[in-house]
Every structure is written in C-alpha cells, then in structure tokens.
Amino acid sequence: MSQSVAIHVENISKSYGTFRAVSELTFKVFKGEVFAMLGPNGAGKSTTIRMILDILKPDSGKIEVLGGALTQATKERIGYLPEERGLYRGVSVIEMMVYLGTLKGLSPADARRRSMDYLTRLDLAEYAKKKVSELSKGMQQKVQFAVTVLHDPELIIIDEPFSGLDPVNTLVIKDLLLDFRRRGGAVVMSTHLMHQVEEMADRLLMISRGQQKLYGTVAAVRAQYALPAVIVEGQGEWKQLEGVERVEHSENGRMGDVLFLKPGVQPDHVLGEIARRDDMHIRRFELAVPSLNDIFIQVVAGERYEQSVVGR
C-alpha cells in the first residue's frame, strides 16, 4: 500500500485513575480508505477518537494527524461527528450550517453555497430556513452529516454514522461516504453494524478493553479467522473424501454443508478430489470464512470467558 497516511497512532495508552482505557495501541489510517473501528461498548473507541482529536491527551505514545501533531490549522481539515449528536435548536438550519462552516475556515458566502448544495443533495433544500428544532430526527442526522463534510475535509471521523437512520437515509449517507473516499478522503468510522463494515470498510481495527484484537484489511481479518473448512453445496457423500475429517449438515440444506478438513489439507486439494470423482457434483464451493459479526462475537466472547476464568 503506497497511499499517504492520514492518521498515525503509535503506541498510545490512556488510563483514568486505575482504569486502563487504552493500552499500547498502534495503527495507521490511509487516505482514500474507509477505516472501521470496532469493539464492544467501553472498549476504548471513543477515548481513542478523542485522543486523535486532541480532546484528550494520551498518557504516552504519539499521534500524527494529516502529517503532524494536531494544530488549529489541521483541525480545519478534519470533520468530526461525535456519537452524541447536537445542533443549535433555536436557529435556522442554514444559519447554523453557515456558522459552523465559517468556524472551519470557510468564507460566509462559500459556507452558504456549500450548505445549500448539500441540503439539495440530501433532499432538505426546502428546510433551509426552518428552525432546527422543527426537523425530524432523521433530517437532523443528515444536517449533522452535511456539517461534518461541509468544509471539504481530508479526514472525517464519525461515531456510529448510521445510528437512527432509516434504510433510505442510510443509503444516502453511505453514498456520500463512499463518494468522499473516492475523492481521496479518509473516513474513520466507529460502528457496531458489522454488515456495514463488510460492505464499506477497507480496513478495520477491533479493540476490546483498550487493546488491539484485530487489525488489517477486512479480507485479511476474515481469512485469519477462516476455519480449516469449506462450504459445499451439491450432491455427494462428502465423508468419502480423503481430506475431510467430518461433515456438518446445515439444518435446511440451503446453506450447504460444512466440510472440516484434516490437518494440513488445503481446500484446493479437496476441490481437485471432488472434480476427479464422478459421483459428486458441486454448485458452490467456498472457504468457510466467518462473518465479521461472528468474529466480533468470538473475540469479545473469548475475552469475556478469559475474564471470568481469571476472575474465579
């Protein structure tokens, strides 16, 4: 990967009293990618984001954002949408957007033009003069998103980008995020929605209890958790295959059968074997790669298990 680095976090730790919120975390976020931060509640995601944004200072370690330590000038190149969302309620949508845009360094005219562009794109143009408090929750979410990207930042950090959005609006925001990535921006999103990560994210970092659990491209992480098994759909007595140790049939047969391989046996080998036999036919053959959701649960559950064992 030869992309330029948007965020470089090196060995940061943060404790609150005796509670270790983040422990020796290291990762990079590149420009032109969607980077997902995963982890159970209280894993240290928000703390990490706040340290990146210089709201909190790490106890140790180093953070570089857009090529250096975070300065006021760098802040103008970042868009941040915190988990707890808020807007000024008593003012008009356009007025609030222009204010927040100018704070990010836009000229008032520029801020107004861009705000109208986004509102049009988000189907909210007619609400520009309405008070924020008159908007529905979904509309407010979209306005908040528009505020986050209004100043055309190079990096956006979003906590739970899709919480509270209906499927249609989720799609709208997703398109905007992917569009942002296409133009070379870096997106850091923290989320619980694993299928969104699978669909959108290029790389991910999973943390639990402040420690890195998984880190890398989504494909690599899934491969790392791949079982020594393949999923096969078709006809045949799979047990007769040389390299197969045991077979698990899925309940309704629709999902195919899971073939667990003997140690050292490669999936390719099994596929070749099937192909050579006349009494077996396959419609589908794939590696038994767990979904991110399964991996998430496995990682977190494993940890809870460890915790309870240690606790005893």
Added chain:
Amino acid sequence: MNKAWLVARREFLTNVRKRSFLLSAVGMPLFFIALFYVIFALTARQYDLASLGIIGYVDRSGILAGQVDKPAAFAPFSSENEARAALDAGEIGAFFIVPEDYETTGAITIYGRTDRNPDLEREITAYLVVNLGVDVDPERLARMQKPVETSVLFLDSGRLLNDESFAGLFIVPLVFVLLFSIGAQVTSGYLMSSVVEEKSNRIMEILITTITPFQLLIGKIIGLGAVGLLQLAIWIGAGLTVVEINRNAPLIQGLALPPDLVVIALVYFILSYFLQASLMAGIGAAAGGEQESQQIAGILSLVFLLPYFFMISFITNPGGFIPVLFTFIPFTAPVAVIARMAFSTVPLEQIVISMAILFVTALLIAWASARIFRWSLLMYGKRPSLRQLIGALRSNAMQTTAIGEAQG
C-alpha cells in the same frame, strides 16, 4: 482570534433576536417608567394642599389676630365646636387650634380627616412665623423662615450638592448602579445558558475540535458583552427620554448625570461584566444543568448586591470602614464606588487600586473558567466534585472525559 470574533458575532446576533432580550431590553424600561408614573401620581395627589379646600383655625392665643399675610385658604373660627361642625359638614378640609399658651409651648393641634399633610404643616408654620415676627425686618424674617440654604462643594470632584441637585446626586447614581448590576447579571446569565445549551446539546464536541476553548470563551464574553452594552444603552436612553419629557416635574428638577461618574461607572461595568461572565461561564461548565447553574448563579448574585444591604453606611459615612472595605472587594467594588461617589468623593488612588484588584481577579477567574470549561466540557450530565474541580485547575493532563467515562 478571528474565530473568537465569529463566536462573538453569532452570540450577539442570536441573543439580540431572542424574545427574552426584547423583554428585558424594552420591557424593563417600560415597567420602570410605568412604575415611576404611578408613584409620581400617587405621591403628588397625597400632598395636594388645594384638595383640602378651606383650612379653618381657632386662635386662642391672639397671636393671629392681626391676620398678617393670611393665606387665602385660611378662615378663622371663633370656637372649636364651630370649626368641628364646619369640618363635619364638609365646608372645610381641616382646621387647627392655636392654644392660649402657644407662645411658651409652641404646641398647636391640627384636626383633619385623613393622613398628615406636610404641605399643610409648612403652610401653618410659615403663617405663624410671619405673625410672630410682625415687628421684625422683612429680610430677616425671610431668613428666619429658612435660615440655611445648604450647598456642599466636594473639592475632590468639584461637584456641588445643593437642594436642587440633591435628587440628581442621590437618586441617579443609585438607579445607575442598579441598572449596571442588573445589566451585567442578565448578560452573564445569557452567557451561562449559552454554555449550558452547547454542553447539553453536545455541540460542544464539534466546537472544541474546531476552535480552542479559550477562543470560544472569549468570543462568548465579547459577543454577550456587546449585547449587555446595547441593553444598557436602551435603558439609559429610555431613562433620559423620560427625564427630558418631564423636565418640569418637581422630582426630576436638577437631575443630572455627572460625566466623571458615567465614565467610572462604564469602566466598572465592563470590568465587572468580565468578572461575572467568566464566573458564570465556569459555573455553566461545571454545573449539572440549566436549573442547577441558575441556582448557583442566584446565590452568587447576592454577593454582588451586598452593598445595597449596607446602603445606610454609605449614606451616613461614605468613607467609613464598610464602604471602603467593599471598594476593595472585586465583587462589590462597582456598587460600592458608585454609591460612595454619589454621597461624597472617593480618593483617586482607591479607585485605581479597586479597579486593578477587579481586573486581576477577573483575569484569574477567566483563566480558571477556561480550564474548568476545557476540563468539564465532556462530562455531560455529571457534576464534577469540588475535588475534581480543584484537580482540574492544577493538572495539566486534562483528563476530563476520563473520569466521567470510567465512572459511567
């Protein structure tokens, strides 16, 4: 600093358009003007001598026999019963009796239907003095009627206190200082609710990743300070208009604002506002919510108004211990100095020292507030303990969210 200006601009524009601003900027003067007219009307009617009609008198001492300079409204009666009957019949409004031994005792009795009437008493006194002094040279008599015309010249300020400027010197500064303290308090109240709003609707996290807490705080203080000045200008403008319209009314005659007082009051207003605003911002940041911060602010405002409770010491002894003490306490200095200036003079060095103390205190509080601000920004819904607040002032780590999250 450009961004602080943006914050200031927004705070000014949004607050000036708020209904609460209109209410206090326009509603307050209207209320006070109405109150003024009501009091004026009531007091004016009470002392209306003409409404009494004819005043009867029974002279048993013979001193009024000459009827020198008898006011037209005065009518002699031969006996108390006769006068009483006339009073009961409504022919006269009141009567008084001058007893035989008047010349030795000076006692007279007034019979009336309602309250005391100071104007009537003055009128009777004047009539008696003239009749007692029939043999006296008229010019001396005038002096006997009013032996002293007081004027006091304050050498330090060059201000002259006489009967005409009495109201101006006493009432105007007090009203002035009251306006200023209300103005500073109302405005810093706006500041507090603006902080509480941004904190409770979470916009703070966005702001804080855009501008520094100090820029935010300074921007708010400047913007809302401008709101406060505008409000004061409206109040004072309304007051001056009323005074101008009623130039000839007795209460208002001689009403004037000494320019040195205005300048010093303005400086104190700005310094005191800076102090209060920083304080309120800190409270807004530290308190749990709108209601709690209002309560704390309410108690604190009493401290600022403390000199009013001791106003009697300011009148009787403006240079005494309590007034001088209050001059050097930053919270009470503005009211104390203006009140002292109204009743006497304040040595220049005291004003300078008092302003310096106020300024330094305001700076310290602004600094502390900015730290608490920064520190407690993210502790939504949680009130930091006193220990945590002190910790925030000391530590460099700024581990705000930290404690909040760990506990939650």
